[in-house]
Amino acid sequence: MENGGASTKEEGFLSRMALNDNKAGMEGLDRDKINKIIMESSKGSRFYENELKREQQVNQRIEKMMLQKAQITEQQLKKAQAQVDRLASELERSRDLNRVIVHVDMDAFYAAVEMRDCPELKDKPMAVGSMSMLSTSNYHARKFGVRAAMPGFIAKKLCPNLIIVPTNFDQYRAVSDEVRKPIFADYDPHFQPLSLDEAYLDFTDHLEQRKSWPESLRTHRFRTSIEGQEKLPQEKEGEAEDLSPVLFEDSPNSSPCLPGAGGAGVAGGAFEVFGTSAEDAVREMRFRIEQKTMLTASAGIAPNMMLAKVCSDKNKPNGQYRLPSSREAVMDFIQNLPVRKVFGIGKVSEKMLSALGISSCAHLGQQMALLSLLFSETAWHHFMRVSLGLGSTHIERNEERKSMSTERTFREMSAAEEQLSLCRELCEDLAEDMKKEGLKGKTVTLKLKNVNFEVKTRAWTLPYAVATVDEIFAVAKDLLKTEIENVSPQLLRLRLMGVRISAFVSTDDKTPLQKSIVGFLKQSKADSGGPSQHVCQKPGKELLVNGSTQSGPLACPPVVEKGQKQGEVPWLAKQRGSEVTQIRGQQQQSFFQRAHAQRLRLQAESANKQEERHGDSPSVITSTGIHVDKSEGSPTKAHESERRFTFSGKREALPNTENVSVLPLEAHASTLERSGTDSESLTCPVCCRQVKTSNLYVFNKHIDQCLSNVSTKLDPNTDTDSDSDMEPEKGHQGCEVMDDEREECDAKKEKEREKVEQSKDSSVIETSEPTINESEDISEQGPFEPDESHYDHTGPVLICPICQVSQDTDDLTVFNCHVDVCLNQDVLHELRGQTSLTTDLPSVTVTNSNVTGSPTSPPSKKARGPGRHNTIDKFFKRQTSYTQNVPPHRK
DNA sequence: GAAGCACCT
DNA sequence: CGTCAGGTGCTTC
Structure with a gap:
């Protein structure tokens, strides 16, 4: 693109602001002129400034990437190539060309609806939206460069005669409903709507049946005789043919009813017979849509969702395109496809790729080795699939919203x-x-x-x-x-x-929860089977990426049940891979870290109360909000300090002002239990004891000491290949250590679980009730706590963060095992169908009304007070189950 | 988990 | 004068 007078500096920026004409109906526009107007309208605005900033961020990312690229050695590249090749052949083997996937997309949907309902608009440039933002425009307007996501006032400059119609979602929804169940469902009862005007359908089964259908079933009449259609009085012959051409004067396509086919004339009562091929079936569907709604749709037919989507764009508006189901056809099709056309590759990705000289999918394929070294795993796996023309072949029904x-x-x-x-x-x-x-x-x-x-x-x-x-x-x-x-x-x-x-x-129902718990237990069973931390030991189950032993989480093939779950978003398929690893990660760090974090959080609240440092607070509140001052704790290794910073960070982040609450929970807690603690204390996440200081440096030092103490107590045999996908940094992080200990317990855990579960099961939950005392203890402990010298390892009791019962031990390993048991037995408890927790919890919060009444919080806050007190333990359990609620099979 | 992004319609 | 709204997912910490 040659943008005439634009300076080089602006050139990059233009890419962000400038007209995006890869949409249908925008070919052959005077781009320079349009861009100039856009720029002139935007320049100097805050929006523009912000865009500029973001553009620079992207540029920086690219710079960084280029630097990275420069450091890649031949050898690395070779190795990467080998891996890429392996994955490629894996993927190739998984290629499935047997499905017929259709993507339907209504043409200029909102605008078309408005034009239908207001015929005066038909031959005028119009857009739907407001002066500040347009949702879509009709094809007349597109000729002026007016498009979706453009502010109306700029559009007006481009096209002074533009008519802007406000959105009417109810109407669009109604139209959408007219099409979805009545028509889409006929071809695929499990069709997947993407938005009001778009859907994926799997035509495979329909086509199979259709083969044996008599003509009568494939015959459809023109709208005049279609019942249920509010009849526009004077509409009769000519209407059907008239329709689209009016909407899209210069549409390259004719209406679905082919002139040659059946000749069905246009006379009222005429009908059309459709064949049995995929194309005919889709044409039929489009025909029916048009007859029913007077609106046209475009469609793409391909062996998978990714391709179908691209195809539907090909002959838009009011057209369709079929990509034959052969590897060759697919590969041909892909070669010249601009990456930007692919769902999932947007402005930024496009720019990053383009910096690497990649603009088409063919390039993508050629540069995979490089890409694998520069992009995240999910990203390059996605690229890989795209470059091979692969996509989801299985349409998932609407999942629950998130x-x-x-x-x-x-x-x-x-x-x-x-x-x-x-x-x-x-x-x-x-x-x-x-x-x-x-x-x-x-x-x-x-x-x-x-x-x-x-x-x-x-x-x-x-x-x-x-x-x-x-x-x-x-x-x-x-x-x-x-x-x-x-x-x-x-x-x-x-x-x-x-x-x-x-x-x-x-x-x-709690099915998701329970399922996930089951999943979790299954996993941890497999897990505990071996001495190492490898969680994924499921044999036989392999994701496509199996071969990749790359330094990453993927070394362990994710557990995938029935075929890969392939949402319409290509990411989903792969994302499953990372999902699993994520679960693993959380599983490993979860309990203790959460427990400690929460504990600390509660602590922080009381500690915060006591903090006196005003203006000189080391906490950093930047323009973007709360930040942890990384320079503070004097860490050298980022990860070593990370966790701790999270802890101290949370605390640090607390506003220095007195009655200010940062975290709602804390805020409320503070109003609830002002137990008059005057001294400052923090709870060590390792030893769980109070440290009487508000000085983070001192506090961190304490933690360091604890950690090194703990470390030496531990059997350092778990240091092999951390499968942690975070960072293999070992031994320093409090939580890491804890986790290691937890691993140690793993073997026993299983047996203990069962035992304990039977014996003490319920009692644990009960003992957990009087938590209120416990938390008061915490806050009161502060003042009584002696100073730092007391915190060596002969110190006082450890309190289980789960059952809240003091443990009569000084040995952290023992202690951790106890906590572990606590945690697990409850999971088991839940698993057994006693889902008391899930049902119990909300009711607790509801029944406990807030009598305490806090000055700053309205009654509505009631929920949190009680919730906080009696559910610390439950909280974690629930967190746990929630954490597990991401796993492999949703079906 | 929290925050910020990227991307899509 | 002036740049949507609502969603999903990934990345980083």
């Missing part, structure tokens, strides 16, 4: 009260939506965008799932308040706010 959110853009808003009330509104909307779908989620995320377009998200995860306005707002409000306080005395100048809820726990 999050739900609502957000709003508005003119600058900086008054806190206003912000809070808006926040509440958002929560109300969200709660309403949640109710509709009967969902409950544990994680609430607040999204903020300031007037400079900087986006910030802040999340908090509760130990239980929530759904009501009050519950959600209680969290969101705290998150918001924290942000407000973080920037004070300045104001938060917002232009957008959003609330999202995720980490759903299904309300009606």
Whole structure:
């Protein structure tokens, strides 16, 4: 692209801002002129500045990548190539050309609906959206460079006569419904909608049956005689043919009813007979869509989803394209395909690839070795599949949604009260939506965008799932308040706010939970079989990536049950690989780390109360929010310090101001139990004891000591090949150590589990109830704690973070085994169908009303007080089960 | 888990 | 004057 007068500096930037004409209907435009207008309209705006910034970030990424590339040796490349080749042949073997996958896409959907409903618009350039943002435009408007995701005011400059119609989602939804079940389902009852106007269908079975269908079943009439269609009075002959040409004057395609085929004329009552081929079937489907809705659709037919999607774009609008089911055809097709056309490769990826000289899928294939060295595993695996023309061949029915959110853009808003009330509104909307779908989620995320377009998200995860306005707002409000306080005395100048809820726990049945627990146990069984930490020992199950013994997690083939799960997003397939490794990672670090983290968190709250350091606080609050000051703990190895920083970081992050709450939980806790602790103390994540200091340096030093003590106590036999996908850094991290110990216990664990489970099972849960005392203990411990010299290893009791019972031992190994048992038995308990936890928990929170009443928190906060106290243990169990809730088979 | 991104429609 | 809204997933810490 030659962009005339643009300076080189701007050139890169243009790629971000400039017209993206890879969409249908935008060929042969005067790009230079259009881009000029776009630039002139944008320049100097805050938005522009922000885009500039982001562009630079991408450029930096590219620079970094190029540096990396420069350091790659021939040898590395060779090795990588070998690996790539191995994977390639694996993948090749998995190629399945037997499915007939169709991707349907309504043409300029919103705009088309509007034009249908308002014929005056038909021959005018129009777009759907608002002055600030357009959702889509019709093909007339596209000629001017007006397209989706373009602000209306710029579009107006490009096309002064542009008519902008506001969106009418209800209407689009209605149209969508007209098409989905009544038509799509006929061809594939399991079709997968992508959006209102798009869907994937697996035609394979339909085509099989269709072969034996009589003509009558393949005959469809023109709209005039189609029942159920609100008849437009004067519409009759000519309409069917008239329709699309009006919408798309210069459409290269005709309506699905081929002029040659059946000749069905256009007279009212005419009908059309469709053949049995895939193309005929798809044409039939499109015909029916058009007859029913007066709207046209395009379609792609290919052996997999990735290709089908690309194909549907090929003859758009109102056309279809079939890619034959042969390897040769696929490879041919792929060769010249620009990478950008592929679902999953967007602006940034395109630019990064282009920096490597890759623009087509053919290049992609040629550079795989290099790519494997420069990109993450998931990414290059994706590239690999794309370059081979592979994609999902199996359409998954809608999975459960994973999050739900609502957000709003508005003119600058900086008054806190206003912000809070808006926040509440958002929560109300969200709660309403949640109710509709009967969902409950544990994680609430607040999204903020300031007037400079900087986006910030802040999340908090509760130990239980929530759904009501009050519950959600209680969290969101705290998150918001924290942000407000973080920037004070300045104001938060917002232009957008959003609330999202995720980490759903299904309300009606706990199948997902249980399943995952089962999965977890199965895994850990396999796991404990061997002495090493290898979790994936499932023989026989192999992902495509099996061969790759690359230094990574993939050395262990993910557990995949029936074929690969292949969502329409190519990432999904691979992502499963990482899913598993992730699970493993979490499994290994999970319990202790979480337990300690939580413990510390609770501690932090009380500690925070006591912190006196004001302005000179070492905590770093940057423009982006809370940050941990990495320069503080004097760590040299990033990872060594990482965990600890997380701990201290959390604490550090606490606002230095007195009554300020950073984390909702803490905030509430603090108001609940102001036990008048005056001295400062922190809990060591290793020894679980109070350290009477607020000085992080001192604290870290203590931890170091603990760790080295622990390390020496340990049998250092587990240092072989950490399969941790995080970092093999050993021995320094408190939690690592703990984990190692846990491993040691693994063998016994199994037996113990069973024993203990029978004997003490319920008692543990019960003993866990009086946690309130326990947490008070914690806070009260501080003042009584002697100073640092006391913290050698002859010190006082260890308290199990799970059952909260003091353990009469000084030996961490023993202690950890105890905790392990606690953890596992409960998992077993749950597994056995006594899902008391899941049901129990919410009710606890509900029944306990907040009598305490805190000055700063409304009644809505009630949930958290009790939740916090009596569920620390449960919290972790639930966390655990949640953690496991990602695993292999959802089906 | 939390935060920030990238990507898609 | 002025750049959506809602979702998913990946990466990094």
